Amino acid sequence: YKVLHRFQGTILGSLYQSLPHVFRKMESWMALRKQADLYVMADDGTLGNRALSHWNSHVTADNLLFIRNGVDPSIRNQDVDKSDTLEYFSASKNHPVLLMVSRLAGWKRIDRGIHLLADLKEEYPNIKLIVVGDGECRNDLINYAEKTGVTNKVLFASSQTRAKVTSLMKSCDIFLSLYDISNCGNPLFEALMCGIPIITLDNGTTSSVIKDRFNGRLLDPDDRFGLCEATKELLESEQLREKLSEGGQAWVESNMLSWEQRMQKEVSWVEAFIRD
Numbered sequence: 376y377k378v379l380h381r382f383q384g385t386i387l388g389s390l391y392q393s394l395p396h397v398f399r400k401m402e403s404w405m406a407l408r409k410q411a412d413l414y415v416m417a418d419d420g421t422l423g424n425r426a427l428s429h430w431n432s433h434v435t436a437d438n439l440l441f442i443r444n445g446v447d448p449s450i451r452n453q454d455v456d457k458s459d460t461l462e463y464f465s466a467s468k469n470h471p472v473l474l475m476v477s478r479l480a481g482w483k484r485i486d487r488g489i490h491l492l493a494d495l496k497e498e499y500p501n502i503k504l505i506v507v508g509d510g511e512c513r514n515d516l517i518n519y520a521e522k523t524g525v526t527n528k529v530l531f532a533s534s535q536t537r538a539k540v541t542s543l544m545k546s547c548d549i550f551l552s553l554y555d556i557s558n559c560g561n562p563l564f565e566a567l568m569c570g571i572p573i574i575t576l577d578n579g580t581t582s583s584v585i586k587d588r589f590n591g592r593l594l595d596p597d598d599r600f601g602l603c604e605a606t607k608e609l610l611e612s613e614q615l616r617e618k619l620s621e622g623g624q625a626w627v628e629s630n631m632l633s634w635e636q637r638m639q640k641e642v643s644w645v646e647a648f649i650r651d
Contacts, residue, residue, distance in 0.1 A: 377412040377413060377648070377649060378411040378412050378413070379411060379412065379413040379414070379415065379645065380406075380409060380411040380413070380414050380415070381414075381415045381416075382406070382407075382414070382415070382416045382417060382423055382427065383417045383419065384416070384417050384418075384419035384420070384421040384423045384557070385403060385407065385416075385421050385422070385423040385426045385427070386400055386403050386421070386482075386556070387400055387403055387404070387407075387421070387422075387426050388421050388422060388555070388556035388557065388578075388579060389422060389556075389578070389579065391422060391425060391426035391429060391430075392429060404430065407426055407427050407430045407431055408430050408431055409431075410431065410433045411433070412438065412648075413438050413439075413440070413645060413648055414427060414431075414434055414438060414439045414440070415439075415440045415442065415641060416439065416440070416441050416442075417442065417443070417444060418441050418442055418443045418559070418580075419443070419444070419557060419559050419560050420556075420557030420558060420559030420560075420579035420580040420581055420583070420584070421556050421557045421559075421579050422557075422579060422580065423441075424439065424441040427439065438648070440641060440644050442637065442640065442641065443559075443564075443631070443632070443637070444560075444561055444564070444634075444637065445631070445632050445633050445634035445635070445636060445637030445638065446561070446564050446565060446568055446627065446631050446632075446633065446634065447537070447565075447633070447634060448568075448633050450537070450541045450565060450568060450569065451568050451569070451624075453538065453541050453542070453545070455541070455542045455545040455546055456542075457545070457546040460539075460542040460543060460545075460546040461546050461547075464505050464530055464532060464543070465503075465530055466503045466505065466530070466547075467501075468546070470501035470502065470503065471499055471501070471502045471503070471548050471549075471610050472502075472503045472504075472505060472546070472547040472548050472549075473488065473491075473492070473502070473503070473504045473505070473547065473548065473549050473550075473551055473606070474504075474505050474507070474543055474544065474547040474549070474550050474551065474571070475488045475504065475505070475506045475507070475508075475550075475551045475552070475553075476506075476507045476508060476540060476543075476544075476550075476562040476566075477507075477508050477552075477554070477560075477562060478508050478509070478510040479506075479508050479509055479510030479511065479512045479513045479516060480510050480511065480512060481512055482554060482555040482556055483508075483510075483553075483554050483555075484553045484554055484555055485506055485512070485516050485553075486516060486519055487551075487553040487602070488504055488506070488551050488553060489504065489516065489519055489520050489523060489525060489529060490523060490599070491504075491551070491602055491603060491606060492504050492520075492523075492525045492528050492529060493523040493524060493525050494599075494603045495603065495606065495607070496524070496525055496528060498607070499610070502528060503528055503529075503530065504525075504528060504529045504530070505530045505532055505543060505547065506529065506530065506531050506532060507532045507533075507534070507535050507539075507540055507543065508533070508534060509533050509534050513531065516531070517531060540565070541565070541569060544565060544566050544569035544571045545569050545570070545571065547571060548571075548572070548609070548610065548616070549571070549572050549573075549574060549606060549609055549610070550562075550563075550566040550571045550572065550573045550574070551573075551574055551575075552566070552573065552574075552575040552576070553574075553575065553576055553602075554576070554578070555578065555596070556578065556579055557578060557579025557580060557581055558575045558576060558578070558579065558581045558585075559579065559580060559581055559583070559584050563575065563584070563585075564584075564627065564631060566623070567584075567590060567591075567623035567624065567626055567627045568623070568624060568627045568631075570620040570621070570623060570624050571620065571623075572591070572592075572609050572615070572616045572619040572620055572623075573585065573590070573591035573592070573619065573623065574591065574592045574594065574602065574605050574606060574609070575591055575592070575593060575594070576593070576594055576595070576596040577593045577594060577595060577596065578596050581593065584626070584630075586622075588615075588618075588619075589618075589619075589622045589626075590619060590622035590623040590625070590626045591619055591622075591623065592605045592609065592619070
């Protein structure tokens with residue numbers, strides 16, 4: 376029999392060669408070092424292919440499949456009532472609404488979105504941020520929203536159905552993805568497909584997906600002022616929002632596989648390896 380190891384990216388990120396960093400993520404490091412006959416690593420922008428090859432001498436170009444996740448193309452055609460969707464989440468289509476979708480983990484940096492809201496609240500008193508997801512940092516983030524004076528502007532919506540998330544992506548004004556390690560996960564891909572303008576950070580391999588001012592705004596991770604200015608520019612420019620929306624949908628059409636196509640590619644690769 377053959378042994379296959381599958382990885383959904385790596386938490387090590389760009390510091391995968393740093394011993395102090397690796398030793399703080401010992402379980403991830405040990406998993407990368409386990410030998411197998413085949414390896415499948417998700418291309419989620421976290422440089423998992425480099426980390427795996429660096430720490431596992433058994434990995435070669437022939438036994439590693441480095442591949443992005445798929446997307447559900449049906450969400451492109453899902454009909455949405457913007458007013459009803461936003462009212463369900465205590466927001467209004469007449470006021471700016473930002474959206475973040477992720478597990479509430481520290482490195483997903485929901486706090487950056489909350490801090491952004493604090494920077495914008497005077498100029499945009501009716502602005503809202505909807506945060507979809509749940510996790511270990513929920514209470515800390517709620518406290519942070521209170522500390523920064525935006526409790527009434529942030530809605531922690533917990534986990535939602537895929538249909539609800541799609542409705543929000545097609546109803547809100549801006550999608551924020553402000554992770555520390557990489558931003559190339561399925562929330563970003565689905566946001567591109569739904570045509571919501573995106574603001575994200577240039578870390579990991581995010582720049583391989585997002586081209587600044589073509590299909591999103593790509594910012595320096597440490598540029599808090601730039602994040603604020605990019606958000607204001609998008610809120611004020613319908614033309615730019617439309618350009619990024621069209622660019623995002625075009626990128627998905629040219630670069631993403633459906634889940635069925637993606638899984639068939641993996642199955643065919645494994646079958647070919649076994650036959651050989």
